[in-house]
Amino acid sequence: MPGHSMFSLPGCLRGAAFWVLVYSYCLLCACTALVKLLCSILMRQHRTFHRMNREVAPGCLNDPFLGTHCYVRIKDSGLRFHYVAAGERGKPLMLLLHGFPEFWYSWRHQLREFKSTYRVVALDLRGYGETDSPTNKDCYKLDCVIVDIKEIVDSLGYTKCVLVGHDWGGMIAWLVAICYPEMVTRLVILSFPHPAVFTEYILRHPSQLIKSGYYFFFQMPWFPELMYSVNDFKLFKDLFTSRATGIVKHGCRFTEEDMEAYLYIFSQPGALSGPLNHYRNILSCLPLKHHKVTMPTLLLWGENDAFVEVEMAEQTRVYVKNYFQLSVLSHASHWLQQDQPELVNTLIWTFLEEDRFHSKD
Template sequence: MLFLSQFGSSKFKDIMEIVHASVWERVKLCFLAVVFGWYLVLRRLLKWAWNPNQFFVLRPRDKPPPCLVDNTFGKHSYIKLKGIKFHYVEAGNKEKPLILLLHGFPDCWLSWREQIPILSEYYRVVALDLKGFGDSDKPLNKSSYRIETLIDELKQFILSLGEKSCSIIGHDLGGLLGWYMAAIHQDVVCKLICISSPHPNFYWNTISGETIFSRKWVYFSTLPFLPEIDVLKEDLAVINDTYKHLQLTEQKSNKDYVEAYKYAFSRKEDWTGPINYYRNLPYTRLGRDGNQQITTKTLLIVGNADPYVSLENIIQSTEYVEKCNVKVVSGAGHFPHQEKPQFVNESIIKFLVVINLISLGQLVEKTAPTKSIVSSWLGSLSTTVKYGNQVFDAVHKRTNGVVPLSRKVPEQTTT
């Protein structure tokens, strides 16, 4: 947004803190919300006039699809924190380190269906429905979605699981929350993986296009009532547009994940909570001074065909982290963990496990079927390092030196 775009050149603070927009900046954002709100309303009215019979069609969905309620991926559990009920799916051994999976918008825990089975072999995996999403509680008041409240609840959620720290993997909006967690609660986050999610000070500058992820729609979302009505039009056509990549997958697997998402967002109140994130978060950023950076080891994953997130913003995000690796997924859009799950899973495992030689030795001894995979990774590790450093040298030159000099590490490769 406006005030966020000015932060890239500012100085760093001794203690990271959440900075809120000034009154004048809020006035400008409200003005843009009204302008683009009326723009989108007029466009919708023209579309309604052209085809009135289909515009307000919304099919009833009273029964959840099997993939949302069965225990194939893990155990469905609930926990209450300060009166707010959180739903999550848990898999893996509780004695192992915790990994917290945070989905994006519009999404739910089901976003991680390709990652849960793999990660649960080595970790305790918890895929959370963020507040306002899925089967978690959906407070309607905007103040419930202030960033300070959200990250405090995430910290309390981790502690309620009997853990003092964990690694976080977040996509889109979930990655944005992961950034704030790593900056404000560095003692809680061991490692951070952000998928299709630049640093908060670049996040709002990268969105474009004419979809639900567009900047115009984000301005529009700050208005009351209208955004919730808009997303329900044409039987949740926004879900069809967002998850086009699932059509081919569903034909092969015979699982209607798109219908599962439509069930999760089938009512007006299913959208108020998620949209409230966009009524709050554009007004915040991370402030700092001096030379302090996020100390949590971080991996950034982005698809090279992502229409909403630019590689430039991902590279610029590395300025805010002491040790940051980048993985570019060839042929993937905004959902690389769903579009190219095998590639993304291997990247995650390498970053979390294989780089640690002690953990790697335990991984090899754990089970015979994984030996060939790990051996293959080890056999190609030296080649990967050499190739990755060459690619990163090229990116470093093309981005005028925004990549940290400590970039040459095994995981940091681009494809």
């Protein structure tokens, strides 16, 4: 039948077809990973399970020019959150939400840049870094994470903020903006489309399904944690340094100290399970019941993003019922704010200064 697809099936069949697809692809990803692990054991048995001992934090994580390390305990969950803050108290709040597999340090360039005008707060999300990491997988449902952000804004003494999110932090930022529109004055998203666009696009485009294969692989217990840690976190390192997925721009590549900062955080006991548990709950509030984003929005995208296809960026426009600006950065990878920090900062400044002329507020 012309135009026939999973989207034309009755609701119950569509749901069943979706879950068959999810678990089938999960099994395929797991088998692929298992083959890679077995090859590694056969070829480099003595190195496969070797890990460097990382007990001392690299100096860059305590650089006073990046800001002050702080902690806040929120009422709803009782969890203690870690964040780094720069800029004077009382200035407008700019809240930064990192992606996977990252932590507050991914915003080091923005902490320096925006502290002149904002109280800039780079958060460690639930389960990441020095923030508490519940062991129960259900504690990472998106509903819980969204409430985290609202309570953190309240605990910091603010009612509104400029909300900035990258990758998985972008997903969370979209949902916060949808659920608590009164709290978000301006929304800046890097490298992630509106969640409704993502869920529809991934099922219609096999190429994006393949690029998002890790979502399905992460549904498995313990095995993804193992794969990310073998060969002294080689897979983890490759995400940021390989030609296919990493930062390749000269002068912006990870220094040895930058990489060690990431490895120090994620090599701590149990440090991978919290971040992966976010993905194990990705479908907890999808598909969305509400879609509209009502505040001015800037969406930044890397032309060479290895994980999300640029076609989703333009499709996001329909869900923003206010001024919407899209900028696709030439030769940029998925790790935008670290790949091209000067350009990203300039685009954010321009948006914050100019969008008032377009705002429908």
